[in-house]
Amino acid sequence: MSDIKQTELNARISELESEIKKLKSAKTYGLIWEDKPEDVILQCRDSVPVLREVKNKKIVADPSLPTNLLIEGDNYHSLSVLNYTHRGQFDVIYADPPYNTGNKSWRYNNDYIEKEDEFRHSKWLSYINKRVRLAKNLLSDSGILIFAIDDYEAHTLRLLLDEIMGEDNRLGTVAVVHNPRGRNDDRFFATQHEYMLVYAKDKDKAVLGNFDLTDEERGQYKKSDDISSYSEASFMRTGNNSTPRERPKLFYPIFYNPKTQKLSLKKAKDSIELLPINEAGEEKTWRWGTATFEKLCDTDLFVKTVKGKYRIFKKRRLTDEAGKKPKSIWYNPRYDASTYGIMVLQDIFGRGNHFNYPKSLLLMEDILEVTSKPDSLVLDFFAGSGTTGHAVLNLNERDGGARRFILCTNNENNICEEVTYERIKRVVKGYKDRRGNAVDGVLGNLGYYKTDLVNIEKLQTISDTARLKITYQAGEMIAIREDTLAEKEKNEWWQIFEGHGRSTAIYFREDKLRLGDLVKELNATSNPSTLYVFGWGKNDYKNEYTSPLIRVEDIPEPIIEVYKEINRL
Numbered sequence: 001m002s003d004i005k006q007t008e009l010n011a012r013i014s015e016l017e018s019e020i021k022k023l024k025s026a027k028t029y030g031l032i033w034e035d036k037p038e039d040v041i042l043q044c045r046d047s048v049p050v051l052r053e054v055k056n057k058k059i060v061a062d063p064s065l066p067t068n069l070l071i072e073g074d075n076y077h078s079l080s081v082l083n084y085t086h087r088g089q090f091d092v093i094y095a096d097p098p099y100n101t102g103n104k105s106w107r108y109n110n111d112y113i114e115k116e117d118e119f120r121h122s123k124w125l126s127y128i129n130k131r132v133r134l135a136k137n138l139l140s141d142s143g144i145l146i147f148a149i150d151d152y153e154a155h156t157l158r159l160l161l162d163e164i165m166g167e168d169n170r171l172g173t174v175a176v177v178h179n180p181r182g183r184n185d186d187r188f189f190a191t192q193h194e195y196m197l198v199y200a201k202d203k204d205k206a207v208l209g210n211f212d213l214t215d216e217e218r219g220q221y222k223k224s225d226d227i228s229s230y231s232e233a234s235f236m237r238t239g240n241n242s243t244p245r246e247r248p249k250l251f252y253p254i255f256y257n258p259k260t261q262k263l264s265l266k267k268a269k270d271s272i273e274l275l276p277i278n279e280a281g282e283e284k285t286w287r288w289g290t291a292t293f294e295k296l297c298d299t300d301l302f303v304k305t306v307k308g309k310y311r312i313f314k315k316r317r318l319t320d321e322a323g324k325k326p327k328s329i330w331y332n333p334r335y336d337a338s339t340y341g342i343m344v345l346q347d348i349f350g351r352g353n354h355f356n357y358p359k360s361l362l363l364m365e366d367i368l369e370v371t372s373k374p375d376s377l378v379l380d381f382f383a384g385s386g387t388t389g390h391a392v393l394n395l396n397e398r399d400g401g402a403r404r405f406i407l408c409t410n411n412e413n414n415i416c417e418e419v420t421y422e423r424i425k426r427v428v429k430g431y432k433d434r435r436g437n438a439v440d441g442v443l444g445n446l447g448y449y450k451t452d453l454v455n456i457e458k459l460q461t462i463s464d465t466a467r468l469k470i471t472y473q474a475g476e477m478i479a480i481r482e483d484t485l486a487e488k489e490k491n492e493w494w495q496i497f498e499g500h501g502r503s504t505a506i507y508f509r510e511d512k513l514r515l516g517d518l519v520k521e522l523n524a525t526s527n528p529s530t531l532y533v534f535g536w537g538k539n540d541y542k543n544e545y546t547s548p549l550i551r552v553e554d555i556p557e558p559i560i561e562v563y564k565e566i567n568r569l
């Protein structure tokens with residue numbers, strides 16, 4: 001090939017390569033919307049969100065139990081704080097956002113979004129997108145995210161969640177019949193249902209539990225053998241995928257010896273050949289392949305004569321884990337938001353309209369029953385009336401679990417103070433329902449926090465006392481992360497918190513003159529301690545002070561930024 005031809009070819013190849021690169025970087029499928037800036041997000045450019053405890057709202061039913069948290073404020077700020085206190089720690093995250101119906105139920109930058117707003121979908125997506133991305137970081141590796149939504153944004157939300165969580169991690173789209181009577185004011189179809197979109201952080205690590213069987217369902221397992229109780233089901237497959245054309249490996253002869261009542265794949269002298277052929281004479285398939293058949297034929301299969309013919313049956317066993325796999329349509333009076341949502345609030349607060357859109361308490365108990373473990377940490381970042389917290393307390397009461405919750409909600413119409421907080425308080429302390437019957441309290445502790453912003457640039461100009469106050473506030477974030485909320489000591493160099501037999505110490509000064517004293521003090525107590533030491537680099541002190549009693553941890557990034565500004569002065 002001549003040199004000129006080769007040069008032309010090379011030029012063409014590099015042209016094609018850059019074309020391929022361009023095509024690969026272009027978005028080919030998915031959601032496109034106009035990102036609309038949000039005030040609460042812009043505020044975080046020069047400020048760090050922190051939490052401030054409202055001490056007089058603390059509820060302590062049993063100091064040995066962990067503390068659940070209620071965080072009042074915009075959830076963009078709460079989720080940001082949780083990103084440095086609880087990254088990767090939540091087993092279940094539930095979100096029931098405003099549905100963007102256009103009827104004065106959702107504000108964006110303080111304006112109600114009306115149906116006529118041509119950017120209403122873009123604004124809603126911008127708002128949800130930022131929060132889901134923060135929430136995803138908070139999920140544990142086996143964590144599950146559940147979003148409640150209705151038809152106004154179900155299609156956009158699903159595309160968004162597919163993109164952020166990964167389509168493969170979608171565990172299901174559940175239709176929940178929350179209004180069995182149907183919405184009367186709908187012009188065409190009377191809406192009865194909404195959705196729960198359920199995603200895993202990683203589908204291969206997530207576990208979805210079964211619902212417990214009712215006594216009636218258990219009663220159907222009438223027979224028993226040495227292994228367990230069981231009910232019987234035909235060994236011949238019916239319905240979809242049950243023909244030899246579709247599943248050729250499941251069509252094979254089985255030999256039955258009526259004298260020994262044994263089944264085998266091998267033909268013997270007295271055995272009779274059985275094939276999966278139904279009463280209409282159609283060829284079907286068995287339920288298992290030959291390998292499983294050989295493993296289980298003696299214990300889990302048996303033969304009965306039906307209408308003069310030998311038929312093979314399989315034992316459907318009642319094991320400890322036996323239960324009902326959750327289905328994709330949840331149609332049960334338990335999920336009626338009026339009976340088990342609005343009425344539950346009336347039981348707690350008395351008659352009247354306390355909150356417009358509470359979920360059914362029993363719906364929340366059910367979804368948490370199958371998505372959580374007894375020691376799970378649960379987050380709801382659109383907590384509203386606090387149904388999720390109530391459900392967590394009830395579930396623990398029922399199964400002796402130690403689940404914990406963090407609820408985040410704004411204080412629109414005083415909801416956080418007057419409904420969310422009051423509800424949890426009354427559920428813990430006990431109350432009289434609307435018929436005057438006493439409802440016992442359930443065990444649980446609660447800390448009440450408000451979001452706040454620390455403007456880093458302004459740290460340069462504020463007084464020493466104000467700066468020290470902010471330093472202490474930053475330290476409180478670390479105490480929340482460690483669930484050691486009781487402040488034991490604070491001075492100009494360090495803070496110490498205690499809780500559940502553990503201590504957390506934070507040395508926040510650049511000069512390390514008194515660090516040795518703090519370490520001595522920690523070693524003198526018999527409590528295991530976690531020590532956070534300010535440093536300009538990462539892991540500066542990890543190996544230096546670690547001892548059998550002291551674990552040294554890095555200070556979370558945004559808090560380090562606050563300390564850096566303070567130490568720079």
Ligand SMILES: C[S@@+](CC[C@H](N)C(=O)[O-])C[C@H]1O[C@@H](n2cnc3c(N)ncnc32)[C@H](O)[C@@H]1O
Pocket residue numbers: 073074075076096097098099355357358359360381382383384385386387388408409410411412415
């Ligand atoms: C649909 S309701 C949730 C109802 C809840 N599942 C229940 O059962 O009560 C949504 C709640 O989120 C709150 N909210 C809306 N935007 C918020 C935001 N940016 N930050 C925090 N809370 C917000 C609203 O005040 C409202 O109470």
